[in-house]
Amino acid sequence: MRNLIAPFAFGLALAAANATASEAAPKSDKAADAVKAAAAAVPSIKPNLKLAAATPAVASPAAAASKSEDDAEVDLSVRIAEKLAELRAKQALRAEQAARARKVNEAKRRKEAEAAAAAAAIATAAAAKPKNGTHWTYEGEFGPENWSKINTAWASCNTGNRQSPIDLRDGLKVDLEQVTFDYHPSSFNEIDNGHTIQVNVAGGNFLTVGGTTYELQQFHFHRPGEERINGKGTEMVVHMVHKSYDGKLAVLAVLLERGIANPMIQTVWNNLPLEKLTTVTPSIVLDVNEILPARRDYFTYMGSLTEPPCTENVLWIVMKQPMTASPQQMALFSRLYPFNARPIQPSNGRMIKESQ
Numbered sequence: 001m002r003n004l005i006a007p008f009a010f011g012l013a014l015a016a017a018n019a020t021a022s023e024a025a026p027k028s029d030k031a032a033d034a035v036k037a038a039a040a041a042v043p044s045i046k047p048n049l050k051l052a053a054a055t056p057a058v059a060s061p062a063a064a065a066s067k068s069e070d071d072a073e074v075d076l077s078v079r080i081a082e083k084l085a086e087l088r089a090k091q092a093l094r095a096e097q098a099a100r101a102r103k104v105n106e107a108k109r110r111k112e113a114e115a116a117a118a119a120a121a122i123a124t125a126a127a128a129k130p131k132n133g134t135h136w137t138y139e140g141e142f143g144p145e146n147w148s149k150i151n152t153a154w155a156s157c158n159t160g161n162r163q164s165p166i167d168l169r170d171g172l173k174v175d176l177e178q179v180t181f182d183y184h185p186s187s188f189n190e191i192d193n194g195h196t197i198q199v200n201v202a203g204g205n206f207l208t209v210g211g212t213t214y215e216l217q218q219f220h221f222h223r224p225g226e227e228r229i230n231g232k233g234t235e236m237v238v239h240m241v242h243k244s245y246d247g248k249l250a251v252l253a254v255l256l257e258r259g260i261a262n263p264m265i266q267t268v269w270n271n272l273p274l275e276k277l278t279t280v281t282p283s284i285v286l287d288v289n290e291i292l293p294a295r296r297d298y299f300t301y302m303g304s305l306t307e308p309p310c311t312e313n314v315l316w317i318v319m320k321q322p323m324t325a326s327p328q329q330m331a332l333f334s335r336l337y338p339f340n341a342r343p344i345q346p347s348n349g350r351m352i353k354e355s356q
């Protein structure tokens with residue numbers, strides 16, 4: 001009779017063991033518990049089976065039959081034991097695999113943490129190292145917002161508080177002294193420096209204001225005009241950069257609007273270099289007086305260069321009366337430099353004076 005019970009118990013044990021086999025090794029005690037539970041459940045089932053066995057059809061077991069039942073039960077016990085051992089071995093293997101996976105994961109995490117720490121150290125070192133980039137633009141990654149990050153020497157571009165250009169408004173209207181110009185037809189050379197067309201003028205052209213004389217070094221163009229007057233800008237501007245004998249800078253800005261052609265601008269356009277960063281030295285002279293407006297009223301304030309290195313302590317003189325360039329002259333420059341203007345900078349309460 002017990003050979004009917006045994007497969008049932010075996011099945012229970014197997015089911016219990018299988019149910020836990022898929023779980024991780026540390027829970028393997030559960031499998032053993034399940035087997036015990038299955039075994040415990042067997043006696044309670046036995047009486048019913050015995051009752052069922054009390055029918056005449058199976059009521060006369062021979063001694064030999066009983067012996068064979070015992071043997072079968074032993075066989076079954078052995079098979080159960082073998083199966084359980086096999087399951088435990090599988091569970092042990094899984095536990096080992098899980099432990100190995102944990103170790104691999106830990107090692108991976110440790111390596112990642114080390115790599116992150118190394119990258120952070122490199123970034124810190126890079127931040128501390130002086131930067132000496134020279135490439136800058138008016139837009140994008142190398143644009144005005146990032147100029148100070150490109151080169152350590154350009155810090156003022158983003159940290160200075162006396163930067164140019166500014167919107168000229170709320171100026172103090174006073175009787176400003178006349179700026180004295182001592183300009184002459186001069187030899188010159190031209191370069192397309194990748195940011196603008198720049199004209200380097202031979203020595204001997206002077207501007208005097210506030211008791212200081214500054215000599216014209218070069219002039220160049222921006223489109224649109226960088227300066228604004230009460231929020232209003234112009235299509236272009238000429239910046240004439242002067243330097244005193246003791247190294248102080250003064251920039252004269254002449255705003256350009258559409259109108260009649262300007263002869264000095266035409267001379268510059270006529271002699272444009274064919275290649276960028278190549279200097280052309282024409283064998284003619286250029287008269288800088290031709291860019292000066294008839295009226296000499298101006299705005300003045302202390303600012304900076306409007307391109308890297310954004311050096312401060314620059315005296316700005318912005319002529320109130322714009323000059324004109326023809327639409328064709330404007331169009332020609334816009335083909336070379338459609339946009340080369342720095343955004344308006346905060347005036348930070350700087351004093352602006354203007355001719356009344």
Ligand SMILES: [Zn+2]
Nearest residue numbers: 220222239306
């Ligand atoms: Zn400029």
